[in-house]
Amino acid sequence: ETGVTQSPTHLIKTRGQQVTLRCSSQSGHNTVSWYQQALGQGPQFIFQYYREEENGRGNFPPRFSGLQFPNYSSELNVNALELDDSALYLCASNFQDTQYFGPGTRLTVL
Amino acid sequence: AQSVTQLGSHVSVSEGALVLLRCNYSSSVPPYLFWYVQYPNQGLQLLLKYTSAATLVKGINGFEAEFKKSETSFHLTKPSAHMSDAAEYFCAVTTANAGGTSYGKLTFGQGTILTVHP
Numbered sequence: 001e002t003g004v005t006q007s008p009t010h011l012i013k014t015r016g017q018q019v020t021l022r023c024s025s026q027s028g029h030n031t032v033s034w035y036q037q038a039l040g041q042g043p044q045f046i047f048q049y050y051r052e053e054e055n056g057r058g059n060f061p062p063r064f065s066g067l068q069f070p071n072y073s074s075e076l077n078v079n080a081l082e083l084d085d086s087a088l089y090l091c092a093s094n095f096q097d098t099q100y101f102g103p104g105t106r107l108t109v110l
Numbered sequence: 111a112q113s114v115t116q117l118g119s120h121v122s123v124s125e126g127a128l129v130l131l132r133c134n135y136s137s138s139v140p141p142y143l144f145w146y147v148q149y150p151n152q153g154l155q156l157l158l159k160y161t162s163a164a165t166l167v168k169g170i171n172g173f174e175a176e177f178k179k180s181e182t183s184f185h186l187t188k189p190s191a192h193m194s195d196a197a198e199y200f201c202a203v204t205t206a207n208a209g210g211t212s213y214g215k216l217t218f219g220q221g222t223i224l225t226v227h228p
Contacts, residue, residue, distance in 0.1 A: 002153075002155075004153075006153075031214055033214055033215070033216075035216075040221075041220065041221075042114075042200055042202075042218030042219055042220050042221050043154070043200070043216070043218050044218075045215045045216065045217070048214050048215060055214075056214070056215055058215070090153055090154065092154075092216075094214050097142060097159075097161055098144070098156060098159055099144075099214060099216060100156065101146070101153040101154040101155070102153050103152055103153040104152070104153045106151070
């Protein structure tokens, strides 16, 4: 049990729509990272937030954005969904130099 | 830049046999290295990590890995496979920031699917 939760578990959207995914980590875990895992691939780093500010970004377009809140929850927002956005989205909180992952949200874009 | 190569996208062993999953990394600075396991339709579970202490690292479920700087490798082993070990395994690397703590951006390999036969 990592103490990291994500919602929803599954989500189906259509191309062009917008989606918000949510993550909650344990108290005191100031850093949260988001990853996209396409089918059959390893996770790809989207971005990281530290104390509510973006602290690093991977090779993802600006339509991927995020927020981190003082209560250790965070959001991943994706605008103008494309078919290739279909993936498992993983949230991870950082504690003692280790990232602990949530169960993920499976997003399907039709 | 850092990268990870996992040799073998699929590994099949018999129950009770040795498990060896290979990982080679590339990093211009001392790395932090991790192995995670993923069961179907689940998130990633940490198996073990190397953060510049002992080069032989023991993890959960009987797994261990050895950091070999000269070979830039961090292979995962388990002496005797169980049916419950069947899953996908990911090797990942990150590097310490100027403050000496992990930056947090993990770079993952493509994964190795382990199949265990009765």
